[in-house]
Amino acid sequence: MFQATYFQAYQYCRYHGMQLVTISSQAENDFLERELEKLGKHSFWTSGSKLSDENNWSWMSTGNPITYINWYPGEPNNVKDDKEDCIEMRSLDDKGLKWNDAGCSNRFNFICERFWSRNCSDLIAELNKKVYNIKVYYKVGF
Numbered sequence: 484m485f486q487a488t489y490f491q492a493y494q495y496c497r498y499h500g501m502q503l504v505t506i507s508s509q510a511e512n513d514f515l516e517r518e519l520e521k522l523g524k525h526s527f528w529t530s531g532s533k534l535s536d537e538n539n540w541s542w543m544s545t546g547n548p549i550t551y552i553n554w555y556p557g558e559p560n561n562v563k564d565d566k567e568d569c570i571e572m573r574s575l576d577d578k579g580l581k582w583n584d585a586g587c588s589n590r591f592n593f594i595c596e597r598f599w600s601r602n603c604s605d606l607i608a609e610l611n612k613k614v615y616n617i618k619v620y621y622k623v624g625f
Contacts (some may be wrong), residue, residue, distance in 0.1 A: 501597040534568050
């Protein structure tokens with residue numbers, strides 16, 4: 484695992500045939516919270532941003548507007564001179580995994596996801612061709 488800017492993370496995921504994670508439900512957020520807690524990491528990029536439209540948040544990976552939200556209290560606050568255009572998820576205090584608007588040039592860990600229509604063993608085999616030492620988690624029914 485390594486840290487990257489939002490743009491580096493986006494590019495890395497795309498290079499490996501994946502995309503930065505989108506979170507469209509509480510169930511997905513809870514799943515990520517449980518899995519990320521195991522890793523002990525605290526800040527991760529999502530594909531959420533307002534880079535394409537300064538007034539609206541959307542998932543850059545899909546182009547869809549963000550409908551489910553899970554902002555940390557007081558967020559988004561755009562505190563850094565209107566430069567907080569990307570969404571990181573972080574675990575602060577005991578409030579669980581929440582979202583924060585952050586400057587896209589900050590360096591955080593990130594999560595790539597891949598939508599797969601075939602079975603999971605095919606997915607794992609495909610990922611192992613491209614990335615080594617990967618932990619594969621999959622979610623069904625979100």
